[in-house]
Amino acid sequence: MASKKYDLRVYPGFRGITLLCLVILYAPLIVVMVYSFNASPSITNWEGLSLRWYADVFTGPESAKFKSAARNSFVIALIAATVATTIATLSATAILRGGKFRLRMVSFGLISLPLMVPEIVTAVATLIFFNAIGFDRGLLTILLAHIAFCIPFAYLPISARMQGIESTYEQAAMDLYATRRQAFTRVLLPLMAPGIVSGFILAFIVSLDDFIITNFVKGAGVETLPTAIFGAVKQGIKPNIMAISTMLLGVSVVMVTLSWLISRKDRKT
Amino acid sequence: MLWRRGNEHLGGTGVTSRTNDAIEVRNAVKRYGDFTALKHVSLTISDNEFFTLLGPSGCGKTTLLRMIAGFEEVTEGGIFLFGEEIEGLPPHKRPINTVFQNYALFPHMNVLDNVGFGLEMLGKSKSEARARAGEVLEMVQLTQFSARKPAQLSGGQQQRVALARALAPRPKVLLLDEPLSALDLKLRKAMQIELKHLQKETGITFIFVTHDQEEALTMSDRVAVMSSGEVQQLGDAREIYERPRNMFVADFIGETNLIEVTVDRIDAGRAACHLGGGHRLTCDAVDGIGAGASVHMSLRPERLFLSSAPTEGESLKARVRENIFIGTDISTILDLDDGPEFRVRASNSSRGTSRVFEPGTEVFVNMEQGAARLLMD
């Protein structure tokens, strides 16, 4: 009588494939993390746990190069994410709270354009553009390029959040004698804070991670972490690269987790 | 004949007729973790019957229906279709079809393919399935909508497509899960009659789930009133309305006055009772309620009438508090001397048995025969 449960939603094998999927996603990262603690200078042999490659990153012969690359990466990510988040917040307000207008969908399309154009094409176009207007390549060109492609990444969580906020809140504020500007800063903006934080974090990570566009628009001798890693990897994967990768991976995971927790906590309240 | 029951000849499911009971639910229990949705429910539904499971939301009626369809596993007990145990068979192996609450019409298929789907799954060729689907659509007068997608139909039309789809494979039993709840009142009334006719015409056993007592009483041969996972009373419409077994049934079906009474004595099948304020009433005795019991009594408001002077039978003295105009009826709220509040309903017609008294008037409440009934708790 106790029959095997016939659940229409369950397809045999799907759980297995999901677990396989997670293994494929995580195995390479875990392997690199583990090997970054390898004492051996060879990447093939395992000689026990050690932090020597982490020490090597900070004090080794290449440490000056990595430090300047890290500083460039973080400064660019911070500025690019801030500017992109600001632009995205203003745009979302216009697109979602600006009524119906002819350029509404066009504006949305323009903002999502960097997501649709293949990255390599954006890279080429930006390089040619700076070349054509005679703009010397360097940190500033990287920053400008990053701001542009960070905008859609900041825009998505912000607009998603704004869509979840009923417009009656601002209308209530204005009914209570707030000006439009006050309704924006005192009501809408605080309500949007989780979305804005998420947008900023995503933009930050995307900027920190970018290789292709940076590689095209950076000037000679200017490096960010990804371009420095790529340059090093071209000569073979060395243990210190794995240590840097693990640290960078850690930054990304921590920030994404933070963004997830913020959005989750927010949903609960 | 177009309508013959049982689809075994359609490539069937191997379940053959043995008894005359279409469905037997034997001691069925359903638990979800700690929560018990059904507590040892047993009932038999005869072949060719229009049977209704009636109850408020959460009473377990839909769970029972889904267990018969095969969507929910039975925790304990069994379900039999014409004497054969079907528990353990997946839904697609049961010759039972369902009309879903929100119809669940396949949005990517047109009406004809929706109706023909079951036959196709039973191994009929696409052309045969379509031909038969066409016949059934004719039956529900939707032939001209065959090529439409479900989204292009009105609610009532969707409802009839869902019905046609479930009937097309000639199931042995048809389950209907509140199929009329999304329709407006007028359409609902029309569909109630149409459903009843369809059931008689096809001879298929219908098991209908609803929370609407009026709908249940209108359509059904028999009704099972359910609450908190149990069948409270099973019987035909009249029986359930006029002889409710317990407080829940009396309260859930129709409008009633529930009054606490004490049984003084039982004599020749009549129970003499008294209520607060020294009022006395006599009514039919009920098995299981003896002298000295403190129970509730149900007094149907439409079977009470008011008079300015006491009549030959028993009458209660009361004062009119308020008259409420309902349209077809006028409802009067009264305060009994030293007793509870009371409602009396009179037909809004000049031929009515009761006249309307102004608030504040002293009146007498009289009872038609069978108006009062003792209830188990």
Add this chain to the structure above:
Amino acid sequence: MAGGAATGGSSTSDTYAEARTWLLLPAWVTLGILVLAPVAIMLVYSFLTKEFRGGVIWEFSLGAYDQFFCSRGLFGDEPCSIEWTYIQIFWRSIWQAGAATLLSLVIGFPTAYFIATRPPRQRTLWVFLVTIPYWVNLLIRTVSMKFLLRDEGPLNDFLTGIGLLNEPLAIVNTNFAVQLGLFYSYLPFMVLPIYAAVERYNFALSEAASDLYAPRWTVLRRILLPSVKPGIVAGCILVFVPSLGSFLAPDLLGGARNFMIGSLIEEQFKGNAGNWPFGAAASMILLTMVLIILLIFARQQAKAES
């Protein structure tokens, strides 16, 4: 307010209609200068004459497109016959991106479905688990994949160690390695739209199909898949498009024999070939392909919605 009602949701309004021009100005200026203008200039550059060792000479020329499509013999003096070299690279890219998309679909659909049928509280955690690796630097992910798959890498060590293989399996520098790298790069783009579609799917439809005698896998094929098709199409596009122009996976995992569009373009600006107009032309051709795909997709989505 009328604006909210007109757009069918209370989340949009016309509260800031007066300020909208100023609110949108920063985005228009930034993206106009940094995305639209560059693409326009790139189009111009593709019609200029190349300067050796990078850059262009401002002189109109169809040379770049001619080089792409026409073979004119060893000395460049024969009439145009079709030049297959670059078309083949594009074709290989399409093929590789297609294979990666298929791989993502085969693994991504069951994963998305499985997640969407978890209890609601668990779903966000599963989605989070699947998307985390995406937020790890693409370069690091690709390098890690290469490290894992190497001939002397941990995977081969493991497989030979347990006796499954006698000698290491050469995975790196194969087509499959590139497909695996692309799969790894863009998997969440497949999972998320399918997940969203399955989550919205009305399982009463599956019940209805099952009630009408459809076995489990028939329900999947006839009812579930057609119902979530928009999600599947979106997922495939979102994986296919970036795969087509990808650079890191083919460069690091594919080796010289598995050249794709991305590497061809990169070489025009970084490597020794140094032909900017040709690189611009190849980029324009890639961009045109992508925009056509997106346009067809957008039209289909619009049709599906109506």
